Structures are given as C-alpha cells and as structure tokens.
Amino acid sequence: MRILVVGRGGREHAIVWALAKSAKITKIYCAPGNAGIAEFAENVPIQEDQFEELAQFALDHVVDLVVVGPEDPLFAGIVDVLESHRIPVFGPRKNAAIIEGSKVFTKDLMKKYSIPTAAYESFTDYESAHAYLREQSLPIVIKADGLAAGKGVTVASTWEEAETALRDIMVQKSFGDAGNSVVIEECLTGQEMSILAFVDGEVVRPMVPAQDHKPVYDNDRGPNTGGMGTYSPVPHIPQSIVDEAIATILKPTAKAMVAEGRPFRGVLYAGLMITPDGPKTIEFNCRFGDPETQVVLPRLETELVDIFLATVNGRLQDMEISWTDEAAVCVVLASGGYPGPYEKGMPISGLNDVRESIVFHAGTAEKDGQIVTNGGRLLGVTALGADLAEARAKAYEDVERIVYEGRHYRTDIGKKAFDLSQQG
Template structure:
C-alpha cells in the first residue's frame, strides 16, 4: 500500500513508525512531515489545511489510504474532502470532529446524554461570563471553546487568576477566535487519565490507558502545555476504574454521537479525571493524542493498517486487537521559554546516542544537513521496559544524552506510576 500521513509532529512520527512495521506498506508520504519523519517516509511540502493540494497529490500518486493526525484539518472537514474524491481516509468527518472543535458542543452533548463531566456554563459575551465567574468559588477552570493547540485551558486557583484568564481569553484574544466563546467549569480534583479508542460508529476498541503530564514544570506546576510526557500502562490506577470510564463515558459518547447523526469513525480520545465520585470527562479529542500516541502505539501488536482498514470498511467489530505487556514512558524535551515564546533553529546533538530508546521528532527541521529545533516541544524520548521503572530509566538515560541550547524537560514523568509500578 501507498499511504499518506498528514501532520508534522511527534504523533505523526509515531504513526509513521507504526505503519512502517506493517508488511502491507510499500511507501509512506507525510505532508508536511519533519526531520525525523523524513528518515521513514517521503516528506511532501504541502500544509495540513491545503485540502485541494492534498487531495490532488493523493490522486496523482495512487495513494491507497490517508491518515489524518492533527485536530485542525479534521475540524475543518479534511475527511469529507477525501471522501468526496473517493480516496480512503481514516478519521472522523467534520460533523463528528466537532466533539473536539467545540468544547461547548462537547459539554452540551455530555449533559444531554447524562455522561459524567464537570458542572459548567457557557458564554458568548464577556460581561455575563465575568458576572457568573464572580459568583463561583476558586479554583475554577476557563476553557476557550475552539481549538488552541492544546493550550486553551486555564486552571485558576484564585479569583484574580480567573478574572485575568477570562479577560485574556475573551477580550485580549490570547487564543484568537478560539476564545470568542468560553466554558467556565468547576475544578475537578484527582488523577488525570487518557483513554484513546479505535471507534467505528458504536464499536469501541479501547487502547491501554495512558497518563499525560500537561503542566510545564515538575510537580504539575506552571502553565499547561501540549503535554510534557506520558506513561502506559497505569499500574497505580485500578483496572476497575479504567473499565468504569470506558463503560460510563467512552462507549456512551460513541452511542450519543451516532444518535445525533454524527457517527464517529477514527480515534476518540477521552481526557478524564478520576475524582472521589468516579471518572469524569475533562475533554474529548477527535484524533490520536500527542504525546499519548508515543507510548501507546509502541505497545500495539496488531497491524495498524488492519485496524484502519477495518474501521473504514465498518468491520472493526470483527478484528481482534492485541497489546504488549511492556511499559512505555515518554519524556518530552522542550525549547527554553515554552509554552511561551522560544528560539528556533538551534542544532540538536546526541540523537544517535539514544540507544534502544525511540526518539520521536515533534518540532524539528533539517538545515544544511543538520537537525535543528523548530518547535516548542522538540522531541519525545520513549523508553520501553518490563515495567514502568525499567521504561522510565531507559527514557531518562536516553534523554540525558540529547542536547540543544535551552533544552529542558520534566524530571518526574511517570513518578506517580512508580507507587505500584516497580
């Protein structure tokens, strides 16, 4: 098969890596790709939102399957565009991708179908939002309605922080048009958990649970990022809790989308909080998570191509999907200043010294034959091992051998899992 993967980050590098393991794959294109992806696939200089050019490229190059990585093109209807051209494509249509594209749509869907989530209200104007905010206790959460590169959520621990976040989101437009509407949501306490599932209508095949670490600094301090690291499995979270989340949140949401005339086909990502009252929904995404994908796909035994094709053909219910017992830990190496402004074009050293660890490129480019930084999250270093402690040790050992000016990373990725993960 000839496959086109769309995207340029660590998630897409992991997807390409997994597809390369399939005997069914002859050639992979990636648009636009990055420096690491270029070692496994043919990078194509077409942007993720250039639908006409992407469709024409697929037709001109006899592409058998398109796999869409990022959220923006899904929300804008890229799957519909490929389907109109009769090109097989994996991912949700525009009306289903709205579960990520609009937090208000998602929250209202959960409320309508009685799916556990935080209490909330939605607003389209600043003054009513401010009045409501002043009636609520802190801590509280302010969420931009639209897509904001994983950064549109602000957890506010004081009233002053909350008012500032609301003003920056709705008035100062710190997240652009994504902040034209907001969700003001109760703060949920507990451990976060991510469950990604292959979904085909009402058929849900969960992947192993993972745990993201979104705040930029150790101890979950500082502003939220797109994710500073992940681990899977989660030995510190009882399987009964994971099963409860699948039965009370993930499966009912798939059924709800189908009932709304928006059947979901693709990867449905549930971001969850395990509260004292059980699992509750923080968010849904309409695609593979980043950096969750980097720890989940290396544990997949089943051919990823078979899963994609079964979903597209409505046969996911017939497919057995198996997973490795290995543990995986991903440590993100970030640019100095991230998630604020940061320099680009800095040479990266030590990429060949990572040993058995997997190194997924998230924000890199090639310049004069050298690999340089090109994003806030630069690399995801993944260790695989017999348990979390083993995998974590390998990830950090490899991460320490890679350097670039200003590089930093959290030092406590997967530390929570060590409680029962030794």
C-alpha cells in the same frame, strides 16, 4: 499499499513509525512531515490545510489510504473533502470532529446523554460570564470554546488568575475566534487518565490507558503545555476503573454521536479525571493524543494499518486488537522558554548515541545536514521496559545523550505513578 499521513509532529512520527513495521505497506508519504519522519517516509511539501492539493497528490500517487493526524484539518473538514474525491481516509468527518472543536457542543452533549463530567455553564458575552464567575468557588476552570492548540484552558486558583484568563479569552481574543464562547466549570480533583479508542459508529475498541504531564515544570508546576511526557500503563488506577470509564463515558459518547446524526469514525480521545465519585470527562479530542500516541503505539501488537482499514471499511467490530504487557515512558525535550517565546535553529547533537529508546521528532528541521530545533516541543524519547521503573530509567538515560542549547525537560515523568503503585 501506499499511505499518506497528514501532519508534522511527534504524533505523526509515531504513526508513521508504527505503519512502517507492516510488510503490507510499500510506500509512506507524509505531508509536510519533519526531519525524523524522513527516515520512514517521503516528506511532501504540502501543508495540512491545503485540502485540494492533498487530494490531488493522493490521486496522482495512487494512495490507498490517507491518515489525518492533527485536529485543525479534521475540524475544518479535510475528511469530507477527501471523501468527495473517493479517497479512503482515516479520521472523523467535520460534523463529528466538533466533539473537540467546540467545548460548548461537547458539554451540552454530555449533559443531554447523562455522560459524567464537571458541572458547567457556557457564555457568549463577557459581562455575563464575569458575573457568573464571581458567584463560583475556587479553584475554577475556564475554557475557550474552540481549538486553541491545547492552551485555551486555565485552572485558576485565585480570582486574579480567573479574571485574567476570562479577559484574555473573551476580550483580548488571545485565541482568536476560539474565544467567542467560553465554558466555566467546576474543578475536578483526582488522578488524570487518558483513554484513546478506535471508534466506528457505536463500535468502540479502547487502547491501553496513558497519563500525560501538562505543566511545563516538575511537580506539575508552571503553565500548561501540549504535554511534557507520558507513560502507559497507569498502574495506580485499577482496571475496574478503566472498564467503568469505557462503559459510562466512551461507549455512551459514541452512541450519542450516532443518535445526533454525527457518527464518529477514527480515534476518540477521552481526557478523564478519576474522582471520588468515579471517572468524569475533562475533554474529548477527535484524534490521537500527543504525546500519548508515543507510548500507546509502541505497545500495540496488532498491525496499525489493519485497524485503520477495518475502521474505514466498517469492519472494526471484527478486529481482535492485542497489546504488549510492557510499560512505556516518553519524556519530551523542549526548547528553552517553551511554552512562551523560544529560539529556533539550535543544532541538536547526540541523536545517534541513543541506545534504548525510540526518538520521535516533533519540532525539528534539517539544515545543512544537521538536525536543528524548529518548535516548542522538539523530541519525544520513548523507552519500553518490563515495568514502569525500567522504561523510565532507559528513557532518562537516553535523554541525557541528546544535547542542544536551552534544553528543557521534566525530570519526574512517570514518577508519581511509580511511587503510588509501590505504595498500593
């Protein structure tokens, strides 16, 4: 089999790494890829938004399956374009990718089908939104409606913070057209958890749960990022709660999308809050999470390509998917200054000294035979262990072996879960 993976980040590196383990696959291409992906795949200089060029490449190289990693091309309709050329593709069509592309659509869907989520209102004009905001209590959550690279959400604990966020989205247009509408919702409290699932219409096959760390600094301080690290399993959240979330959120959402004439096929990602009233939905994404993928796929025992093909061919209901009992921890290494401005082109050393971990590249490039920094989140250092403590220790040992100017990472990835599970 010949496979083309679309994307350039740590998530795509993890997908390529997992696919490369299969003897069924003879060739993997990645467009455009990154410096780390080049170890397993041939990088192709085609951008994620060049749909016709990607289709032509797939046809010319007799590609058997295209796997789309990022959300932007999914929401823009890459699957529809590829399918129009009769190219098999893993990922939701445009009308289903709206579940991530529009928060207003998704909140309205959950309200219509009684899927647990936070109370909310949505607005298209600033004055109405501001008037509503002043009637609410703090803390409050303010979300740009459209895609904002994971950065269009503010959890405001002061009125100044709330009003600034609303003004940035709707007046300053900090996120462009993504801020044409805004969702203002109650702030849920509890433990966060991510559950990703392979979905084909009403068939839902959940993956093992994970927990992300969004804020840039230790102890969940500082601005939110795309994710500074993650771990799986989530030992302090009982399996009964995971099962409840699947039964009351993921499966009803898949059925709701079919009922709405938007059948979902691909990976449905539920960002959840485990509240005193049970699991509630924070958000849905229409693709693998980043960096959740970097801990979920290393725990997968079933061949990933078999799951992709079963989903695309309508056979997901026949799949038996198995997972290892090992724990996985991923620590993200970022550029100094991220998520704000940062410099690029800093040489990265020590990658060959890593002993126990898989290093997934994200914002890296190769220059004159040297791996250099080329983004905000650079590397995801993932280790497996018999339990969370062992995986965490291995990951941090290897993190210390990687050096570059401005190196930044959180030192507490997984610590909360480890501490809470020891208490419980």
